[in-house]
Amino acid sequence: VDWSGSDFITMGALLVTVGLSTEFLVRQSGSTAYRIGAVVAMATAFLTIWVNLAVGMIGDENPYNLLFGGVLFIALVGSILAGFKPAGMATTMLETAVAQGLAAAGGINIDLPGALLSIAFPLPWLLSAALFRRAALDN
Numbered sequence: 001v002d003w004s005g006s007d008f009i010t011m012g013a014l015l016v017t018v019g020l021s022t023e024f025l026v027r028q029s030g031s032t033a034y035r036i037g038a039v040v041a042m043a044t045a046f047l048t049i050w051v052n053l054a055v056g057m058i059g060d061e062n063p064y065n066l067l068f069g070g071v072l073f074i075a076l077v078g079s080i081l082a083g084f085k086p087a088g089m090a091t092t093m094l095e096t097a098v099a100q101g102l103a104a105a106g107g108i109n110i111d112l113p114g115a116l117l118s119i120a121f122p123l124p125w126l127l128s129a130a131l132f133r134r135a136a137l138d139n
Helices: 005-026 032-054 063-081 086-106 112-119 122-138
Strands: none
Touching: 005 032, 032 063, 032 086, 032 122, 063 086, 086 112, 086 122
């Protein structure tokens, strides 16, 4: 591994943030579907950040990759506005999946292999949305 000290600090901060956020989310509901949806959403957010920091979703060091930060912003702000309630979380994860897909599709002309990889990223957001929807229906 060719990491500097700041790389280890960044990854440590990312792991702590994702871990604490996941813990917060799974405590919002006793529903198994909600909890799995939260874990899937946080894992997808983690992978989005990790891939972008490591090699970039759409080419290495390409400013286009900042759009994926916007995708995560949608997930965060939407979750807060939804009050972390299952129905609102389902809608937020669906919106996040659409944003992720649009950002990925927009990068096809820039970096086809990277865009094709990132086009797969809406799938776990959609799975999370379905799990949150299931939790909302169970209430």
